[in-house]
Amino acid sequence: MPGQFIESNNIQLHVVTDGPGNGTPVILLHGFPEFHYGWRKEIPALAQAGYHVIAPDQRGYNLSDKPRGVSAYKVETLARDIIGLFDHFGIQKARLVGHDWGAVVAWHIALHYPERLEKLAILNAPHPDVMTRFMFESTEQRKKSWYVFFFQIPFFVEWVLSRNNYRDLVRTIVGSGRKSTFSRGDIAEYKKAWSQPGALTGMLNWYRSVVRESLKAVFRKKNSGERRVMVRTLILWGKNDAALSHEMAQPSVELCDDGRLIFFEKATHWVQHDEADEVNKNLIEFLR
Numbered sequence: 134m135p136g137q138f139i140e141s142n143n144i145q146l147h148v149v150t151d152g153p154g155n156g157t158p159v160i161l162l163h164g165f166p167e168f169h170y171g172w173r174k175e176i177p178a179l180a181q182a183g184y185h186v187i188a189p190d191q192r193g194y195n196l197s198d199k200p201r202g203v204s205a206y207k208v209e210t211l212a213r214d215i216i217g218l219f220d221h222f223g224i225q226k227a228r229l230v231g232h233d234w235g236a237v238v239a240w241h242i243a244l245h246y247p248e249r250l251e252k253l254a255i256l257n258a259p260h261p262d263v264m265t266r267f268m269f270e271s272t273e274q275r276k277k278s279w280y281v282f283f284f285q286i287p288f289f290v291e292w293v294l295s296r297n298n299y300r301d302l303v304r305t306i307v308g309s310g311r312k313s314t315f316s317r318g319d320i321a322e323y324k325k326a327w328s329q330p331g332a333l334t335g336m337l338n339w340y341r342s343v344v345r346e347s348l349k350a351v352f353r354k355k356n357s358g359e360r361r362v363m364v365r366t367l368i369l370w371g372k373n374d375a376a377l378s379h380e381m382a383q384p385s386v387e388l389c390d391d392g393r394l395i396f397f398e399k400a401t402h403w404v405q406h407d408e409a410d411e412v413n414k415n416l417i418e419f420l421r
Contacts, residue, residue, distance in 0.1 A: 134149045134150070134151045134176060135149070135150060136148065136149050136196070137150070138196075139189075139217075139218065139221050140217075140221075141213075141214050141215075141217025141218050141220075141221060142210065142213045142214045142216075142217045144192060144197070144198035144200060144214065145197065145198045146189045146190065146191070146192070146197045146198070146214060146217075146218065147169075147189065147190040147195060147196035147197045148169075148187060148188065148189045148190070148218065149169045149176070149187075149188045149189075150185065150186060150187050150188070151176050151177065151179075151180040151185075151186045151188075152179065152180030152181075152183065152184050152185045152186045153180075153183060153185060154185055155185070156180075156183045156184050156185040157183070157184050157185065157228065157420070157421075158184070158185045158186075158187060158222060158224050158227065158228065159179055159184045159185070159186055159187065159228045159229075159230060159420055160187045160188075160189075160215065160218065160219070160224075160227055160228070160229050160230065161175060161176070161179075161186065161187070161188040161230050161231075161235070162189070162191065162215065162229070162230065162231040162232070162234075162235025162236070162238055162239055163188070163190075163191065163194070163232060163233075163234075163235045164231075164232045164233020164234040164235045164236065164258075165233060165234050165336055165339065165340075166302060166306065166323065166327065166336055167194075167232075167233075167323070167326075168190045168191075168194045168195035168196075168323075168326045169188040169189060169190050169195070170319075170322050170323070170326070171232065171405070172186075172188050172405065173319075174405065174406060174409035174412075174413070175230075175405055175409070175412065175413055175416065176188055178409075178413040178417070179413070179416065179417065179420075182417045184228075184417075184420065187218065187222060189214075189215070189218060190326075191211065191214065191234075191235065191238070192205070192206065192210075192211060192214050192335070193206060193331075193332065193334075193335025193336050193338060193339065194326065194332060194335065194336060195326040195329055195332065196329065199329075199330075199331035199332060199334070199335035200335075201331075202338075203338050203341045203342050203345065204342070205338070206335075206338040206339050206341070206342040207342050207346055208237060208238065208241050208342070208343060208346065209241070209245070211238045211241075211339070212238050212241045212242050212245065212246070215229075215238060215242060216242065216246060216249060219249060225249070226248075226249060226250060226251040227249060227250055227251060228250075228251050228252045228254075228420045229242060229243075229250055229252070229253055229254070230254040230255075230256070230416060230420075231254070231255060231256065231258065232256035232257060232258065232404075232405055233256070233257060233258055233402070234258075234339055235258075236255045236256060236257070236258030237258060237261065237343075239253060239254075239255060240253075240255065240258070240260060240261055240362070241261070243362045243363075243364045243366070244261075244360050244362060247362075247363050247364050250364045251364075251365075252364065252365050252366075252367075252419065252420060253362070253364045253365070253366045253367070254366070254367045254368075254369070254416055254419060254420070255366065255367070255368045255369070255385075256368075256369045256370070256404055256405055256412070257369070257370050257371055257374055257377060257402050257404055258377065259377065259381035259382065259384070259385045260359070260360075260362070260381075260384070260385035260388050260389075262359035262360055262388070263359070263381050263384045263385045263388065264381065265347060266359070266384075267378065267380075267381050271378065271380075273378055274377075274378050274381070277375065277376055277377065277378060278376070280305075280376075281340055281344065282344075284337050284340040284341065285340070285341055285344060287341075290337060291333045291334055291337065294333060295327070295333055298324070299323075299324050299327055302327065303320055303323075303324075306323075306403075307320070308375075309375040309376065309401060309402055309403070310401045310402070310403045310406065310407070311399075311400075311401055311403075311407055313407075314401060314403050314406045314407055315403075315406070359388055360388070361388055361389070361390060362388055362389045362390065362392070363390050364389075364391075365391045365392075366386070366389040366391065366392040366393070367392075367393050367395070367415065367416075367419045368382060368385060368386050368389075368392065368393070368394045368395070369395050369397065369404055369405075369412055369415060369416075370382045370394065370395070370396050370397065370404065371397045371399075371400030371401050371402060371403070371404035371407060371408070372396055372397065372398050372399075372400065373399065373400065373401045373402075374401060374402040375401065375402060376402055377402065379396065382394055382396070393419075395415060397411065397412075
């Protein structure tokens, strides 16, 4: 899969593409702590099905630029990075797929730039208003999200996660998946990406920014209702998610005008790795 550097929103994004150049474009947005490699099982399947697959390393990750400062990682800024990719590839209305943090960006684009989306596929990430509500109302979800608050500590967290050749970060992702979710080869690829200068701080700044922005939003929109998604949406959700309660999935799909939810009973947060064949089959059918 060839990689290229594309200027978008005043930064350089490293982007991998596959499939026929004249195929229907599909953009894949990875989450934490992955990079485009998080779609290693989806990219070839979608390409073989005739799609033009576009998978960036998002801002702060792997080979893409890593601007300094938490303010450079606001969700609106992250979304504009992806809108810039649409423009670069001449995509007026995109088919967008996001997992975890990539799904946060995808939800944001669906809510704020609906005219730029044809279809939206979300993997294991709730509608942002549902997430906010559950963080206030659900003790279970607050317990699951403890690490978000830990990640707010600058410098110390980078030291903890990188010490002993990223031992704790590896334990975190391996421990939250099935035995077969990540191979040794996969972990070696992730370590290479995490070792890029500034990457760990860039990745963590997504969490640091969202907490600051969410607190502001709560005070701004205390009495406003939950926002609806007009774009046709598919939500795929591994039920054994250590970080995000599956109880947020149904309220999320209920906020979509045309939404469908599929649960994977035995999959973890890493549903696209755990159930790659079924995920690919559903994505290929939905994105047509």
